[in-house]
């Protein structure tokens with residue numbers, strides 16, 4: 001594999017110093033990135049010392065190095081998984097041919113679009129979460145937030161490296177634009193809808209890390225199959241960092257549930273809200289909302305774009321190896337449509353159903369986490385079951401987007417929807433309530449009232465550890 005250059009201005013394992021032009025271009029982009037980070041990254045905590053892990057190599061065990069650093073001094077680097085000799089394309093029309101080390105002219109635009117779309121989500125999430133540091137429920141949580149933030153910054157670096165290295169002038173312009181768009185901005189919004197939604201409080205942050213980062217996992221995994229090898233190797237390494245983000249999300253929600261159950265038992269009416277907690281029906285509404293928005297990120301159930309990406313080898317399925325048929329020329333997949341006010345099932349060509357395959361794997365993964373949450377509730381002796389809503393519910397993209405459904409998937413008229421909506425998704429009042437309990441708690445070892453402490457700390461440190469030292 002290429003040597004590790006950790007002391008370079010830009011730490012990397014891609015032999016950056018042997019390509020002076022590229023190195024200069026990226027070193028020019030670097031100060032703009034730092035300016036973006038200082039302007040749009042965590043507000044009010046840029047000078048704090050944060051117990052962060054920094055990627056120093058891609059080898060297992062060697063890539064996570066922990067120390068207290070100020071976020072703007074974080075060593076954002078470019079790391080790709082090492083190259084595998086004689087690697088072959090694993091699916092689509094070009095299956096069995098050698099993977100590409102350069103971008104084929106015919107797929108240049110499509111690949112650039114995939115990379116820009118993925119790259120855009122990374123700074124977007126940092127922007128969405130930038131105010132959360134001030135209401136962190138503990139120093140442990142504050143540190144996790146900042147860890148996620150700096151790693152999303154590194155993921156932006158990963159995509160910008162590909163743009164600079166493989167897409168010439170267009171790529172450099174796209175890399176500039178990635179620092180110009182702003183989450184939620186009317187004139188220059190981020191590309192995808194979910195990344196323009198505000199993440200105003202920690203309940204949303206945990207649900208974002210649980211559901212939206214998990215979408216990221218599936219998109220990255222599908223791109224890790226790509227015939228364009230530098231993209232595949234970049235995404236493989238990003239996935240190792242992504243696992244921590246999912247952990248933060250799932251255990252964050254789990255700890256809320258644990259605390260809610262404790263608070264319910266303290267209250268004569270089993271009312272967690274009366275005790276300052278997040279009651280389970282409210283949590284369910286937020287889950288309905290975040291999960292349904294994230295299902296949209298996979299795109300339409302039937303998609304010629306997805307078919308093209310698969311055919312050309314740009315984007316595969318999740319763990320492509322688990323399938324027997326990697327060509328998908330002949331098969332069909334049953335997909336639900338709405339026709340004449342009824343749900344009907346139609347067979348569509350497998351290649352056109354690639355979004356749906358990815359979404360189904362995502363749903364299975366989400367359900368596993370929900371099962372673990374439900375165990376916390378049943379262990380506490382409380383009868384309540386968290387449910388993922390039907391994939392028809394609250395959709396803005398795809399076959400169900402023109403209709404209303406309740407969380408069980410039953411079709412509703414406009415009037416029924418309006419009347420029942422407040423019981424499906426969070427209301428203004430819920431939002432005001434949740435914001436009202438987001439009291440910061442920054443004393444080492446202490447935690448806010450609405451969430452339970454974690455089972456263990458980070459990197460073998462106790463929960464009481466001073467994960468963030470105020471400047």
Ligand SMILES: [Fe+2]
Pocket residue numbers: 122151152155216242
């Ligand atoms: Fe990311």
Ligand SMILES: [Fe+2]
Pocket residue numbers: 152213216242245
């Ligand atoms: Fe992430």
